Amino acid sequence: MEFYLYLALFAPLAGSLFAALFGASPKTIVAGLVPSILLFVSFVSSTVLLVHILSGGAVVHVEMMTWMATGDLYIPFGFVVDQVSVTMMMVVTVVSTVVHFYSIGYMDHDKGFNRFFSYLSAFVFSMMVLVMSDNFAGLFIGWEGVGLCSWLLIGFWYHKESATWAANEAFIMNRIADLGMLVGIFLVYWNTGTLQYEQAFAAMPSLGTDILTLMGIFLFIGAMGKSAQFPLHTWLADAMEGPTPVSALIHAATMVTAGVYLVVRAHPLYDLIPNVGLFIASLGAFVALFAASMALVNRDMKRIIAYSTLSQLGYMFVAAGLGAYWVALFHLMAHAFFKALLFLGAGNVMHAMHDELDPFKMGGLRKVMKGTFIMMTLASVALAGIYPFAGFFSKDLILEVAFVEHHYIIYTVLLFTAGLTAFYSFRLVALIFHGEERYKLFGIHPHEAYKFMLVAMSPLLLLAIIAGSFKMSYFEMVTQVLPELEYHIHHPVTFWIMTIGTQLFVIAAIIFAYRKYANAKVTVPDGTSKIENRLCYKVLSNQYYIPYAYEEYVVKPYRELSTVLWKQVDMKIVDATVDGIAGIIYGTGEKTRDMQSGNLSTMLKWMVAGTVGLLSLAVVFGLAVRYSAEIKAILSGLGV
Amino acid sequence: MEIGLNHYLVLSTILFAIGLIGVMRRKNLLLLFFATEILLNSVNIAFAAISHYYGDLTGQMFAFFVIAIAASEVAVGLGLLIVWHKRHGTIDLDTMSTMRG
Numbered sequence: 187m188e189f190y191l192y193l194a195l196f197a198p199l200a201g202s203l204f205a206a207l208f209g210a211s212p213k214t215i216v217a218g219l220v221p222s223i224l225l226f227v228s229f230v231s232s233t234v235l236l237v238h239i240l241s242g243g244a245v246v247h248v249e250m251m252t253w254m255a256t257g258d259l260y261i262p263f264g265f266v267v268d269q270v271s272v273t274m275m276m277v278v279t280v281v282s283t284v285v286h287f288y289s290i291g292y293m294d295h296d297k298g299f300n301r302f303f304s305y306l307s308a309f310v311f312s313m314m315v316l317v318m319s320d321n322f323a324g325l326f327i328g329w330e331g332v333g334l335c336s337w338l339l340i341g342f343w344y345h346k347e348s349a350t351w352a353a354n355e356a357f358i359m360n361r362i363a364d365l366g367m368l369v370g371i372f373l374v375y376w377n378t379g380t381l382q383y384e385q386a387f388a389a390m391p392s393l394g395t396d397i398l399t400l401m402g403i404f405l406f407i408g409a410m411g412k413s414a415q416f417p418l419h420t421w422l423a424d425a426m427e428g429p430t431p432v433s434a435l436i437h438a439a440t441m442v443t444a445g446v447y448l449v450v451r452a453h454p455l456y457d458l459i460p461n462v463g464l465f466i467a468s469l470g471a472f473v474a475l476f477a478a479s480m481a482l483v484n485r486d487m488k489r490i491i492a493y494s495t496l497s498q499l500g501y502m503f504v505a506a507g508l509g510a511y512w513v514a515l516f517h518l519m520a521h522a523f524f525k526a527l528l529f530l531g532a533g534n535v536m537h538a539m540h541d542e543l544d545p546f547k548m549g550g551l552r553k554v555m556k557g558t559f560i561m562m563t564l565a566s567v568a569l570a571g572i573y574p575f576a577g578f579f580s581k582d583l584i585l586e587v588a589f590v591e592h593h594y595i596i597y598t599v600l601l602f603t604a605g606l607t608a609f610y611s612f613r614l615v616a617l618i619f620h621g622e623e624r625y626k627l628f629g630i631h632p633h634e635a636y637k638f639m640l641v642a643m644s645p646l647l648l649l650a651i652i653a654g655s656f657k658m659s660y661f662e663m664v665t666q667v668l669p670e671l672e673y674h675i676h677h678p679v680t681f682w683i684m685t686i687g688t689q690l691f692v693i694a695a696i697i698f699a700y701r702k703y704a705n706a707k708v709t710v711p712d713g714t715s716k717i718e719n720r721l722c723y724k725v726l727s728n729q730y731y732i733p734y735a736y737e738e739y740v741v742k743p744y745r746e747l748s749t750v751l752w753k754q755v756d757m758k759i760v761d762a763t764v765d766g767i768a769g770i771i772y773g774t775g776e777k778t779r780d781m782q783s784g785n786l787s788t789m790l791k792w793m794v795a796g797t798v799g800l801l802s803l804a805v806v807f808g809l810a811v812r813y814s815a816e817i818k819a820i821l822s823g824l825g826v
Numbered sequence: 827m828e829i830g831l832n833h834y835l836v837l838s839t840i841l842f843a844i845g846l847i848g849v850m851r852r853k854n855l856l857l858l859f860f861a862t863e864i865l866l867n868s869v870n871i872a873f874a875a876i877s878h879y880y881g882d883l884t885g886q887m888f889a890f891f892v893i894a895i896a897a898s899e900v901a902v903g904l905g906l907l908i909v910w911h912k913r914h915g916t917i918d919l920d921t922m923s924t925m926r927g
Binding site: 783784786787790 | 922
């Protein structure tokens with residue numbers, strides 16, 4: 187089994203390095219195909235490992251080599267495949283294999299084709315390190331690796347000012363959060379003396395609640411950054427500047443769920459501090475609603491899906507915060523499939539519309555893009571949580587968790603958000619695929635994507651439909667390491683009322699969205715209509731003015747402070763000191779150059795001067811040594 | 827008044843000072859050699875005097891070494907001086923500045 191572990195882990199790295207060989211040369215299909223095939227190999231290996239674990243096999247734990255060993259500190263490059271990490275491995279490899287094959291078509295006309303695959307495979311490798319590591323240090327390497335690849339890929343079209351800006355924003359925001367995470371890791375090491383999950387978690391119950399709370403909070407700050415939770419959420423929507431496959435893989439299915447994975451992985455810690463768990467759940471519920479409300483009015487297709495991702499991450503954190511770790515992981519998995527599908531569908535639409543992102547300028551595309559239409563509709567159905575699609579099982583489970591745990595406020599918020607989710611998803615579908623063909627006004631001739639791109643997407647479609655049926659076998663597998671909490675609403679009547687009520691509510695939201703946006707009366711908004719001038723619309727479409735506030739109250743003062751520090755401290759003190767020392771040395775050199783006149787007579791004079799100087803020094807020191815006692819007495823008398 | 831060690835040492839110091847000033851002031855290479863000879867021999871006087879004072883022959887032996895080395899140094903130096911004079915027709919120190927940095 188070790189062989190499969192290494193194969194799953196290193197195949198993406200090999201693919202990345204292979205594609206990097208062609209980094210500077212023009213597009214070659216090999217640079218795309220080889221990493222894709224290697225990823226498929228990685229996927230197959232992960233499947234082998236999954237089967238091994240499912241059939242009751244032992245957890246695969248390997249220690250590749252020692253990384254750091256100094257004194258008491260021992261950190262190996264260790265990898266573990268247990269029930270939790272194998273889930274993540276499957277999610278990562280399935281989605282990334284699909285995205286790789288899809289990207290061969292999507293990036294077809296891009297100059298950076300080879301470079302793209304190199305980055306994308308490097309990302310998968312980092313993500314695998316993140317999920318497979320058996321210690322916090324390895325997790326952190328993967329954590330930073332995915333951050334780096336995310337930066338590279340958001341800013342992939344680096345000639346675009348907005349792309350580089352978004353890439354930097356994402357990187358800096360993550361850096362702020364990573365500092366918190368690093369502090370959390372230090373706290374773990376400080377108090378438990380190890381970074382290995384097993385030993386660290388085993389040592390935790392004997393620690394005080396205060397220190398555990400601090401650990402939990404700091405680790406969660408890291409998770410907040412990676413999973414874009416409020417108030418570090420703004421980067422995710424801006425990250426949509428990257429190519430769409432990147433959004434599908436990194437900013438929907440895998441990287442942003444790393445925060446959830448961290449909380450799930452650290453469940454022995456969060457079990458000990460239910461207050462922090464409640465905070466995580468409350469923040470998750472808030473973000474779910476907050477992000478969904480921003481998606482309601484947005485006019486950028488990819489941003490709408492990004493907000494939806496944000497909202498679903500909120501759901502996952504609710505489940506994880508309330509102790510239902512397996513539910514969080516299950517929703518993570520289901521969400522990865524349908525959200526990646528949705529993004530890839532959006533990528534097809536973007537290609538068809540020549541990178542137009544405003545769904546109001548589309549309409550009626552179902553006639554020309556049948557395949558994409560079906561896939562996006564089904565993905566939206568799954569996202570809305572209609573029976574029997576994947577979203578129904580995972581999302582309803584989170585609602586049940588909140589209900590059973592008596593957190594009725596969270597439950598209500600999530601239920602309301604489920605309605606909003608259905609509304610904005612189908613608003614998007616209706617605007618893109620139904621109604622008048624508004625794109626004709628803009629002279630665009632849409633066309634369907636390559637056949638093989640649609641074929642590449644089909645595994646995701648299948649999984650988005652059937653993932654829910656894995657629920658019970660998944661529960662049995664993953665609860666071998668996660669707390670075994672099954673959520674049953676005891677009264678069957680309550681259960682049925684809740685389930686059917688939720689379904690009806692969601693369906694009503696979908697119908698409302700269709701009625702409002704699928705008719706012929708929809709026009710391209712020009713800022714004059716009544717709704718656009720309402721206060722709440724303006725607040726929502728400006729994302730609650732949070733990016734504006736960050737720019738105004740964080741970035742600008744910071745920049746001014748930096749300017750002051752640069753001009754006053756850096757130039758006048760630091761630089762001046764360094765320049766001054768250099769200047770003194772230069773000046774001395776210039777002046778003493780005259781000594782080297784080459785004239786023997788002058789040299790002799792200098793020699794004599796040197797001799798006299800050395801002799802007098804010898805005399806002075808000799809005297810000082812002889813009278814050292816007296817000199818000390820005098821000095822102490824002076825108070826030195 | 828009996829001549830004691832101090833007198834020899836004072837003589838040695840005076841000669842050393844004369845030699846030092848000569849080394850610093852002379853512009854003629856030949857006279858520079860004279861000045862260095864004065865320096866060396868002032869030290870020889872001190873060696874011999876101190877050796878006699880302590881009744882230890884080491885100092886006097888050392889003085890012989892110094893004389894031998896001074897002789898060979900002058901031999902080499904005078905050889906170079908003659909070559910220099912043949913080449914340049916002068917032995918003025920100020921003309922020797924090929925090592926100017």
